[in-house]
Amino acid sequence: xxxxxxxxxEGTNCxxxxxxxxxxxxxxxxxxxxxxxxxxxxERAKSLGIPTCIANKEVFSNPQQLLxxxxxxxxxxxxxxxxxxxxYLINAYPKRIINLHxxxxxxxxxxxxxxxxxxxxxxxxxxxxxxxxxxxxxKYL
Numbered sequence: 001x002x003x004x005x006x007x008x009x010e011g012t013n014c015x016x017x018x019x020x021x022x023x024x025x026x027x028x029x030x031x032x033x034x035x036x037x038x039x040x041x042x043e044r045a046k047s048l049g050i051p052t053c054i055a056n057k058e059v060f061s062n063p064q065q066l067l068x069x070x071x072x073x074x075x076x077x078x079x080x081x082x083x084x085x086x087x088y089l090i091n092a093y094p095k096r097i098i099n100l101h102x103x104x105x106x107x108x109x110x111x112x113x114x115x116x117x118x119x120x121x122x123x124x125x126x127x128x129x130x131x132x133x134x135x136x137x138x139k140y141l
Contacts, residue, residue: 002030004073006081011041013079013100018048031073035060035083063088 003021005014014032021027032045032052042052059065060083067088070076078085078099090097 001027001074002072003027003075003077004031004033004070005029005045005077005079006033006035007039007041007079008034008036008082009039009041009080011039011044011079014041015044015048017077017079018045018050022048031070033069035081041080057083061086063092067092 003017005017007014011032018029018032021029029050032042032050033055034042034052035054035056037054037056042054045052053069055066055069063086070092074096076089076093076097078097080100085097
């Protein structure tokens with residue numbers, strides 16, 4: 001199984017995933033994708049021999065540009081990736097995308113949270129939808 005890891009920053013989780021699967025005969029980290037050209041995680045991946053590519057918002061919004069980059073990818077791991085995942089990508093990878101940072105916004109967004117400007121009503125809607133106030137929620141996209 002070929003994994004792509006999507007990152008936006010330092011890439012510490014990305015590096016740990018790559019190292020974890022380094023000797024695995026079934027799972028192979030095949031690509032690291034970043035929406036930021038200066039994300040240090042790209043250097044981490046390159047130093048471990050993993051191919052990288054940059055997919056800015058323009059590339060990400062166009063399925064004809066992004067999907068060919070992922071042609072051999074079976075599973076996507078979002079490891080600190082800050083862009084919204086477009087519907088076409090969710091449809092192309094049903095139940096094959098995992099978000100390692102499924103923070104409930106805005107309460108648990110952390111440093112640099114892209115949704116800081118989201119209205120507080122998002123917290124109310126989340127509570128109504130989920131019926132609880134847990135900071136951890138795992139979800140396949």
